[in-house]
Amino acid sequence: MRLTEAExxxxxxxxxxxxxxxxxxxxxxxxxxxxPLPDRRTCLRMGLRDRRALLGLYxxxxxxxxxxxxxxxxxDRITIYQRNIERVCRTPDDVVTQVRKTVLHEVGHxxxxxxxxxxxxxxx
Numbered sequence: 001m002r003l004t005e006a007e008x009x010x011x012x013x014x015x016x017x018x019x020x021x022x023x024x025x026x027x028x029x030x031x032x033x034x035x036p037l038p039d040r041r042t043c044l045r046m047g048l049r050d051r052r053a054l055l056g057l058y059x060x061x062x063x064x065x066x067x068x069x070x071x072x073x074x075x076d077r078i079t080i081y082q083r084n085i086e087r088v089c090r091t092p093d094d095v096v097t098q099v100r101k102t103v104l105h106e107v108g109h110x111x112x113x114x115x116x117x118x119x120x121x122x123x124x
């Protein structure tokens with residue numbers, strides 16, 4: 001399954017637009033990027049041997065873990081890896097579902113949810 005960069009970015013925007021408006025103030029400083037694949041440095045930092053295993057990544061300090069010491073930092077960032085998501089999907093509907101799931105998974109990390117919490121919510 002392959003999409004153009006613009007088509008894929010539109011799906012990411014669609015997933016973000018589906019997040020309830022009450023969460024918007026907490027996401028206004030989060031940058032969401034789409035990249036084809038994670039780089040080697042990211043994989044090494046994450047302890048991954050296969051860069052195809054990573055669908056998305058939250059870079060930052062989760063909201064519950066912040067203190068005044070975290071003010072003045074660069075914005076948090078979420079990266080969604082297009083080629084990896086396309087690789088695990090068979091149909092256009094699968095891509096839409098997986099993009100939404102991945103975006104919500106990474107947004108969940110921003111709000112302080114861990115992998116167990118996200119599994120329980122169905123965002124793994």
